Amino acid sequence: MTSVGPIIHLEDVTKAFRRPDRRGDLLAVDRLSFEIHPGEIAAVVGKTGCGKSTMFNLVAGLIEPTSGRVTVVGHDPFREFDFFRGKIGIVFQGDRLMPWRTALDNVLLGLEILHTDRQQAEKIAGDWLTRLGLAGHENDYPHALSGGMRQRVSISRAFAVDPQILLCDEPFSALDEMTARDLREEFIRLVRQNGKTAVFITHSIKEAMQVGDRILVFHRPARIAFEARLKPDAGEERRSEIEQKILAVLGESQ
């Protein structure tokens, strides 16, 4: 999949939800515009309820904007949902594994949808589980795995279809800090090594700064209140300057 220009493009996107029991709509996303370019890891940070997951669902094609335009590699993710099979890997908040499927079968899911040859698919799925330190757990069911292991299965599942784009919605927020840190580092390494583009949602400023080479700070309803670029080799002074700015901007939001 080649693409000139932005991989993800939101132009003046608004999303309002109906509130059947009350008068008026709830505005979750308010004329939001941004572009994500190939190879970028964009971290989106904002307070709870500011519309991060709504933006995520718009980019993933799970919901349609009320107005404005969402394009991913030049296509409409909602209207051309089938075009995106295998092109977007998603890691949800919590692991969203199927409890009746083994670790291997959970990773196989995306490959089955793509009708990958069974033997080849099992090899790919097994290799990803091994890369994420789960060799020997292929036949375990999710209930027999720890939270960190289940999240590793989710990451394996997202990478197994070799998508160009990875969308992650607070993937590590339920884990202890040490495990989260390991998985975060692993995730960044995999994204960079495989030349992917990623959008990573978090409510942690520290996590956003560790993951993102671009940081987008959202106010509620979702719109960009502040944006910064952060080179991996940025010094302490630059990091602390950005952190202070993000704290100040989030402090102003509701």
Ligand SMILES: Nc1ncnc2c1ncn2[C@@H]1O[C@H](COP(=O)(O)OP(=O)(O)OP(=O)(O)O)[C@@H](O)[C@H]1O
């Ligand atoms: N399907 C829906 N129907 C009605 N309202 C919704 C729907 N989805 C989200 N909302 C509302 O939109 C607003 C933004 O929600 P969203 O889930 O996008 O926030 P968030 O930034 O992801 O929050 P969190 O950090 O808690 O995950 C909230 O007020 C929420 O109640």
Ligand SMILES: [Mg+2]
């Ligand atoms: Mg959310």
